[in-house]
Amino acid sequence: RTPPGSSVGALHIFRASPKYDDTIVIGGPPCQAYSLVGRVRSRGKVGYVPEEDARHYLFREYIRVLDKLRPAAFVMENVKGMLSSTVESRLVFEMLMEDLSSLGTGHAHHYELRAVRVEDGKASLQEAAQPSDFIVHSEAFGVPQRRHRVIIVGIRSDLAGRAADAEIAVSGMARTVRDVIETMPVLRSGISRGRDDAAAWRGEVLDAAKLLAGISKGKDNRALREAFLTVSERVKENPPTVRAASRLPDGYGTSNDELLQWIERPQLRAIAQHETRGHMASDLGRYLFAAVFGTVRGYSPKAADFPLVLSPDHRNWHSGVFNDRFRVQLADEASTTVTSHISKDGHYFIHPDPIQCRSLTVREAARLQTFPDDYLFLGNRTQQYVQVGNAVPPFLAKQIAMLVLKAVN
Structure with missing residues (x-):
């Protein structure tokens, strides 16, 4: 758990055995620099220079962990605003995808990036034709909330063949x-x-x-x-x-x-x-x-x-x-x-x-x-609200976890 009221990104590492081959990394960098609200606030600061805001580059810390652990798979989550956020006259998402695609250079295996797609009541991992394909709609998984987030799943290339046919039935009933x-x-x-x-x-x-x-x-x-x-x-x-x-x-x-x-x-x-x-x-x-x-x-x-x-x-x-x-x-x-x-x-x-x-x-x-x-939830009521609002819906997380497990198993 992050501390009460904390807004830092979360990183969770699950290991079934001492071997890194059985590791799955789930997390995401802090989103304040990418969210639409965060960007509006930043523009209102006198002398604000996006290139000097280290938060724009925190996704590289996530990639550094991936490069060190070489997990079987990873799940990276962030706000939808990440797709349109720019720094150094470039889209942050383009920089992220370049860095993720280069993972494995000098190693035996690279990572194949997949988007979570829902169709006919089933979720699967598919190649993305465009950045918006990585947007996951929580309501498509039976969550009573219109929460849309970017979720990227990476499968190590030696395991990617298993992922092609992996699918699960989702709780896609419209909930209110x-x-x-x-x-x-x-x-x-x-x-x-x-x-x-x-x-x-x-x-x-x-x-x-x-x-x-x-x-x-x-x-x-x-x-x-x-x-x-x-x-x-x-x-x-x-x-x-x-x-x-x-x-x-x-x-x-x-x-x-x-x-x-x-x-x-x-x-x-x-x-x-x-x-x-x-x-x-x-x-x-x-x-x-x-x-x-x-x-x-x-x-x-x-x-x-x-x-x-x-x-x-x-x-x-x-x-x-x-x-x-x-x-x-x-x-x-x-x-x-x-x-x-x-x-x-x-x-x-x-x-x-x-x-x-x-x-x-x-x-x-x-x-x-x-x-x-x-x-x-820990802390006072204000901190409890913050923890609720910063979370990924557990019912959605459970279903994506089931899909990833099926993809690597």
């Missing part, structure tokens, strides 16, 4: 946010400033629902108005609690669903790390609006869709820069990519249930990443 978080205990958000108790929360949500129902006028907004009134009635009759976090849902651990069998652990007596964070009272109305809008309209609202009364006190709110400042995860679709930014404020990860009026908990984010419920 609802599939993995609907059974979680219902929780209300906390209030980060001022009075934080059930009565205060109930009052804030009821006031917001009444206000939004009142301004949702006209034929086009009738469904929104009715939804806000429904929320108001439900909150009055059965408001959620902030203390139901650990309770196991009915039927927990008994599902025949492959993904839930992977996530749920029958031996557990409670669900850990499913506690709400506190939100500003002014944000509760925005979360409520986003969740109702997403339920009724089928997409997350943009800044222009929010009523003026909910506009944050930010001069750039209407500039288009913050179009997706508040994003609800739609219940009947795969989630957007769970990133470490969820540790900051949660605005991009609003729960789809309007009654709960909050962002996702650590455990809900972990479930979208397909971490089993008995996997505990």
